[in-house]
Amino acid sequence: MSKVHVTTSINGEQVEFLCAPEQSLLEVLREGLGKTGTKEGCATGDCGACSVLLDGRLVCSCLVLAVETQDHEVTTIEGIATEEGLHPIQRKFLEHAALQCGICTPGLIVATKSLLEKHPDPDETTIRYWLAGNLCRCTGYDKIIRAVQDVAKELAYPA
């Protein structure tokens, strides 16, 4: 099984790795690159726990071949906070108790980031449909939606 050499950008850093042609981006992130913040809940694109941004677009990393990322840009949960500290989405998720077990949280935060880039002032329906691919079994979604509404408000109307 010959491995493929891939050069890509992950969270703004140039990264090189070797992978099998059939390996998913999720597998390489978690096993090869040690970026375990991206979670595996199903490996079939049904739960969204492995959400990452690929060239800024929200995707399930379990449904992207690692080889496909050659010359592209990947953003994972590890790339959301900055030197200044937590991203406002992360802060609001904490303030609203929008996580219980927390396994779906990285995916939801990445998905929320892409939502707010596309819809800076989303209504509740837009939020719910955008996040419908991110399963959460603990919260009933209520506090997640409120956290997203709150961060949207804060980002749209900075104090």
Next chain:
Amino acid sequence: MVRVVFPNHLLGHTGGEREVEVEAENFRELLEALEARFPGSREALGKSAAAIDGQICQDAFLEPLGPGSEVFFMQRIEGG
């Protein structure tokens, strides 16, 4: 005297008696008194949960009992 009530699944150990009164100052003595009355009951009753005056104890043993105490043996409760 302590009033003791057994659920159906333990009646096999009490010869079918559903309710008895025994003298005991704590749960250990209660089990001994019941063993004396229903030989061979100790193991099953000891593993059972019990409600003592309304409070459910999964592992009663040292709990004090007063005159007029009520003890209901019951299945152990699990939970998710």
Next chain:
Amino acid sequence: MAEAVEFKQIGTSPVRPDGVDKVTGRAQYGADLNLPNMIYGKVLRSPHAHARILGIDTSRAEAMPGVLAVVSGKDFPDAEHGEIGGEGGGDVADLAKNIMARNKVLYHGHAVAAVAATSQRLAEEALAAIHVEYEVLPPVLTLEDAMKADAPLLDENCYTKNLPEKPEKPSNVAAVMQLGRGDVEKGFAQADVIVEGEYRIPMAHQGYIEPHACIANTNEGGQATVWCCTQGHFEFRAMTAKVLKMNVADLKFIASEIGGGFGGKTVIYLEPVAVLLSRKARRPVKMTMSREEVFRATGPSSGTLMRMKVGARKDGTITAAKAWMAYEAGAFAGAPMGPGAMSIFAPYNLENFHVEACDVLVNKPKVAAYRAPGAPQSMHAMECAVDELARELGMDPIDLRLKNAADEGTQAPYGPKFPPIGLKACLQAAKAHPSYTRPLPDGAGRGVAAGFWFNVGMQSSAEVHINENGTVTVVEGNPDIGGSRASMCLMAAETLGVPYENVRALIGDTESTGFSNVTGGSRTTFATGMAVVRACEDIIAQCKARAAATWGVDEDQVLWEDGQAVPAPGVNADVKPLSLADIAANAAKTGGPLLGRASLNAQGAGASFSVNIADLQVDRETGKVDVLAFTAIQDAGRAIHKAYVEGQMQGGAAQGLGWALNEEYIYNANGVMENAGFLDYRIPVASDLPMIDTQIIEVPNPSHPYGVRGVGETPIVAPLAAAANAVRDAIGIRINDLPLSPPRILAALENAEG
């Protein structure tokens, strides 16, 4: 207990101490650890629902380069019969056979062998190289079929337990139980109205998003360290020791962060297999389940069949209630029929009732605890029946429940008299809630139902360390599944009188802290919380002693107020109060570091009641149900962390609604689950639900220092019947069976028209 006390921190909603790691991807869950030299384990699973294993040939797999260990049933010791103890329940020998089949496979997906290899792919290829010869047997897939006299037997040695005499013939009915009081026939004779019904609920899965995962590392001395996602690493250690006949002292379990459990991670599946593979391969072995494996081979909740009969007088007084209930145990005995039977009538003050329950073996996965195990199914039947009764009587369903509601002093159906409980308060709150009187849109219906769970106490340990600057480290043994670190820190902060931000909680492994039962049964905030409070009280006693020594006064002349030692009123000492930080700073001179400890078996868990109001809309042309509004009202005793209590209520509501509307295990005739994935096992997604309104009622539990009852289980109970009653209200037809799926609703509508 602390009654009518103003709390400074209890009841607030601060950010959890483990929060930053969980929003940045740093927190390590079951599958997130990788060890040097690690290899990968995989399980071969049965393609048949019921078959005898005639032979297993692993030689080809063993010969493959890179395959370092292969195990099957013969590699496991013969586990002895005996109770597992703790939360898990059931029989050790059954648990062992569930983890690895011996002579028979009892469900599709039952483990028959396992391999460890240098890569996941190689491990998968090695599984394909194992040859298993089966004699396929007819599967038993429904309760009715399993209970037939001539049904094929899952276990030829299974004789129904709890019958007056041991039966002559074995059966698939593993056990029965009865519960009753008064004279039901007399009660029915006094009734003006009687409702009867038969209710079916399918198997449903806990559906945690994190699949089971572990790493076992066994050394050449036979000692093993296991890292895994678990609701209770101490109980996992105990179970693994029993299944592998190992010394508990040779096993160390470390709990990772846990990605949901809801009861499903109170039992072991992979851990002993990984230990054995690691022992053979002499390498760390990582095992993770796929989502499909989680559905096929880990504990769902029982599918059930309930037969109900309830009678009442014209004034609403329930004169008698009778229930017959059968619970699917799956492949091995141990369905939650006991709690199901004991909870079904818990909200009611009944003179006459009778319950008969059966634990029935079927060729499906062995069930595991799922949030209030047994109660959602049984209480669905009763709460639907009570709704029908209200309609027959022309009474408001909340008024009917109030008329018969259990209260302090009522003799619970399971025996004891209730201490103070919050059912009436919940019912009254529901009646007064705007959600109950808000006008409904056309085509919508409203349903109400009550819920209940006993809650449990059990064993917990806690240590409280005071750091040199007066900050606090709480060490306990319960994996944090929904914010319990925050609750522990709040209780410690409140008790010690220090700011929440100064307290951190750590979950120790099995070698670094004392035994605790699982995080489950709504026990953690109650029991472990009690241990934390007691350990803090231990610290306070020590601080008072050290202050007394510092001041040269007697210990009883020192009080602890607002986080500092102060001289008691009237004590003639010209001293400045000593804060925790002051005492810690001087600890070297007063006896060394401050360490508080407590261990206990918490008794007196307080039952938690709930009332839910559901507004649902039914599309009469497609049968689709939309949830318009949902209100959950529940007695928490005392909410320690308000937002996480609301979160439990909202999450339980979502799970209950999922079970009511769409979730079910769908089997084909061969006993193969057809929807073993999140695409077709339809848990609610964000767009399926509205905001979930919550109202926390606080009727303090007198047995807890802060009045805690425990809140995690109860929320899943009432939504099932609340939804069914809302659909009944919307379409005018009672549908007894769940889920209320579109085809079922449309068929009911067409039958009614036809």
Next chain:
Amino acid sequence: MGAFAYVAPTSVDEVLTVLSEHANLGKRAQVLAGGTDLLVQMRSIDREARTIIDIKKLAETNRLTISDEAVFIGAAIPSAELNENEALVNLLPGLLEAADLIGSTQIQGRATLGGNLCNASPAGDTIPAMIAVGAVCRIAGSGGIRELPVEEFCTGVGTNTLAPDEFLLGLEIKRPPPGSGSAYLRFTPRTEMDIAVAGCGVAVTLDAGGTCTAARVGIGAVAPRPLLVPAAAEALIGTKLDDAALAAAGEACSAAASPITDKRGTDVYRRKVVGVLCRRAGAIARDRAQAQAMKD
């Protein structure tokens, strides 16, 4: 298991060369667009090794053009990108709303119309919508380019007409004339993240007086492959798309359906619901056509 290989050609000819080589050697090759079906299948029902040919680097499969005569949608464009194109959404609302129903936001970031069609699931959401707007497949093969109406592309559950040395370049759709509207509705138990239990796409054209002059109806998840339902179209043409006409079209759809009972629904249920969906989608398509006529 043999070894997988991955190639990402930059020209149609290169793709065809790889396909032909594999076909000639009896080796397996498979075209990858968004991969949202392919990767799932590779891990479950079909693990056989193969050469994966990524067609996302071709100009032609990424081409999106809207001319006065026709629309061309390249086979490798993810549906999220299509739905960001306002002109396209206005022109072909039925097709784009079908694309918007496939999976989650995440899935739509990768999934393509071409992939949905080639996967040939009876329940593929965009296929009945493509049928309704009369899409034509443009297929590249060693013999050159061929065209095929979309309703003739799928041959059964998971099978299509592509030869081993062919692949789909994209879809061409005649620009709908003024006064046209289209809609797609599907039924799923959940609001999202679900597979259609039944689906129906309707496209209509109205004359100035509001009479339907042209109509096409496609149905999905109610037969081994998505179907064009001429009888439903006939029920609509010549009417004002009133309730009676829509009901008749719905009945034609129910009659054309030959559904199965499976985990997602019963045959009786599917047959009934596909009629309901036709009726409802027809009304939406009519309203859109009227709104469009007002704009022109």
